[in-house]
Amino acid sequence: MTRELYKKLCCPVDKHDLEINIFTKTEEGEIIEALLTCPQCHRYFPVIYGIPILIPDEYRDEGLEKPMLKKWGFELHEGDGNNERRLLKE
Numbered sequence: 001m002t003r004e005l006y007k008k009l010c011c012p013v014d015k016h017d018l019e020i021n022i023f024t025k026t027e028e029g030e031i032i033e034a035l036l037t038c039p040q041c042h043r044y045f046p047v048i049y050g051i052p053i054l055i056p057d058e059y060r061d062e063g064l065e066k067p068m069l070k071k072w073g074f075e076l077h078e079g080d081g082n083n084e085r086r087l088l089k090e
């Protein structure tokens with residue numbers, strides 16, 4: 001994923017601009033692993049193998065996301081309402 005693509009992305013739920021934490025990128029500046037977070041609804045969307053995973057709540061697979069988040073030093077905390085999930089830095 002390039003920086004230009006990142007700038008075009010928005011939260012699929014509320015269309016808010018996303019913030020980014022970049023973990024891995026190539027020498028050319030292409031983003032390989034990153035975490036996109038929405039400051040509005042606090043959802044998070046991983047970037048894996050350069051692909052931003054902007055999927056709705058009902059299709060998410062925590063089993064896939066958890067090891068990635070752990071590797072990046074984040075922990076998943078389930079919210080108690082409307083599928084809201086927050087991340088805490090370990």
Ligand SMILES: [Zn+2]
Pocket residue numbers: 011012013014015016038039040041042043
């Ligand atoms: Zn949002």
